[in-house]
Amino acid sequence: NAGVTQTPKFQVLKTGQSMTLQCAQDMNHEYMSWYRQDPGMGLRLIHYSVGAGITDQGEVPNGYNVSRSTTEDFPLRLLSAAPSQTSVYFCASSYSPESNQPQHFGDGTRLSIL
């Protein structure tokens, strides 16, 4: 039972480069989301999706794009990496947005922008 799988685990980029952080879940969850975690800031929501084909912005969406073509996958794209995007990124999923079920988190992608 894989749960939520994030790849890569670590990545170093140069300013201006683009990349995609992958997230996949095998629990048939409708709701998926991306957070960034920075020291002293807790978790901040970047983008979320309530189902295939439906995405919306969270608290800190600038510089990031998402798409949801399947229920399982929810990739996060950095369009032009900036040092301020150095962070740990977590993907999470839950059964449905209206449910009272907890979220399942991946183990994160640690991203450094030079």
Add this chain to the structure above:
Amino acid sequence: AQSVAQPEDQVNVAEGNPLTVKCTYSVSGNPYLFWYVQYPNRGLQFLLKYITGDNLVKGSYGFEAEFNKSQTSFHLKKPSALVSDSALYFCAVRDSSGGSYIPTFGRGTSLIVHP
């Protein structure tokens, strides 16, 4: 709007002593409340939740939390701390009454259990 406050950045406790990690919340309607734990280099793991019913909720690893509606609090507790409980703990709230279904997380409390 909903919000969560974890007033302590860090809690220190000796092994074997009881521990409390504090959380207060604000929602328009009735809350769904959650506690998660994060170990180094790992994602958040669910510990316990309050939906409705008994104010004392029991969860994983011997943790429990007490829902107090009048004080809008949901403090995490454990009767006897272990060194292995040292981790980062997050409280989260969601309004069950409609509106936004996106949970709001606190900033986290680092629990350090000393041998």
